[in-house]
Amino acid sequence: MKQSTLNTLLVAKAIFGKTKSLVNSGDKHSCTAGIILLQDFVELIVLAVLDELDTNEQRNLESKSFDELLGELKKLNVPVIKSGTIKALNKQRVISKHYGQLSEPASVVNYFNTASIFADALLERVVGAKLQEIFLTDILKDGSAKELIKEAISTADKGDFLESLAKLRKAFYISYEREYCIYAFRDREANDNRLFGLLGLGLSGGMKAYYWTRNKTWIDANVKTPADFIQVDPEKLKTDCMEWGISTVDTENFRRLTPKVIETENGVWHLDYDTNFAANELNIENFNYCLDIVLDFLLKKQEFDAGHKWPKRVKSVPAPPIYIGKPIFEKPSENSNIIGNVKEGYYYSVDRVVSGFNAGEQYLYVHLYLQEAEFSIKDHIWGYLLNE
Structure with a gap:
């Protein structure tokens, strides 16, 4: 696909997202605004397709009307389905935009x-994929979430909407909701302040959940089903959505319109949904709605994450020598507690160089460990060593 085609589709996708919220409002004024945007979306799709088919870059489309653009598609033997309704959409848009006539919400939903x-x-005819699939293939980074969404689309095509919706929720879970899963804390006491990051406890998620839920006592008293291990903090969810430019309403709708899922152990998934959900929401309309939301969520999160910059670690400097018997302080001060000493048989790394609390003193923030204890939490020392 041409880069120019993809860029046009990105604009069309953004307009489509705004249109959807206006159309679903049920308000005449919002729906009228929605139909104006909807026509822009359709026209951009047509322009993107014509751009993709214009291999010689010679087609002049700027001065053509919408009906003429549809005619260009027919000249290229591209079938145009629902052409009558699409032309009527264009006429309704003219009436609404230039004459201020309101559109009926039911008609706008049909046009949408x-x-x-x-x-x-x-x-699908020109580039071999639907709109959501194009974004999935060309923009979303490779990974488990992308593969799950591909599987969800394939499963939905076979009519298994429970499984397809569950796969969408799994993609959402491993990309975001896992951060509220407190399963890794089920055996950790409330007053246990031992280092646990090296065991992967923090990497297993749960760090965005309410802090008082992250212990064995609370979990034993409150977790009745596997899905209860997920304890979402609505304020943190709202803040994330605002920061990433995502609709909080859409995100909450997605969580309500897909079955709950949780991965307790690697590859071990649990499903939770009520009977009313199964009776009413296992259909292609709900699947397409949820697919659109989760794609938007993942793409916005991906864009946000890509904006972070970190200091490079390609080059390194030789660690300064440290000597056996030297004290390791809790803080960069000789008046602070001594938490250990440099011992024989220990490896070390120097992470930072910091100024001490006393002017003129410089300290190395060091990490010491026995070789055989490198991947455990035992026999590790982190502290400050006076750099003399």
Whole structure:
């Protein structure tokens, strides 16, 4: 796919997202605004397709009307489905935009559904993928979440909507919801302040959950099903959504319209859903709605994460020598507690160089460990060594 085609589709996708919230409002004024945006979405899809098919870069489209753009597709033997409704959409947009006439919400919803079908059919014919699949293939980074969404789309095509919705939720879980899963804390006492990061406890998630839930006592008293291990803090979820530019309402809708999932051990998944959900939401409409939300969530999160910059670690400097018997202090001061001494048989690394509390003193923040204890939490010392 051409980069220019993808860029046009990115703009169309952004407009489509705004349109969806306006159309679903049920308010005449919002729906009228929605139909104006919806026509822009459709026209951008047509322009993207024509751009992709213009291999010689010679086609002049700037001065053509919408009906003429559809005619260009037919000249290229590209079938245009629902063309009558799409042309009617364009006329309704003119009436609404230039004459201020309000549109009926029911009609706008019909136009919205038709535009979505029109766009997917057109893109599938020209580039071999629907709109969501294009973003999945060309933008979303490779990984478990991407593979789960691919599987979800394939499963939905076979009509198994429970499994497909569960896969969407699994992609959301491993990308975000895992951070609220307190399963790793089920055997940790409330007053246990031992280092646990090296055991992978922090990497297993749960660090965004309420702090008082991250202990054995609370878990034994409150976790009744595997899904109860997920303790979402609504304020943190809201803050993340705001920071990433994601609709909190859409995210909460997604969590309600997909079955709950949790991975307790590697590859061990648990499912939780009520019977009303199974009776009402296992359909293609709900799947497409949830797919659109989770793709938007993952792409926005990916874009946010990509903006972070970290100091390079490609080059390193030789660690200064440290000597056996030297004291290791809790703080960069000779008046602080001595937590150990440099011993024979220990390896060490110097992580930072810091100024001491006393002017003129310089300390090395060091990590000492026995070779055989490198991957355990025993016999490790972190502290400050006076750099003389």
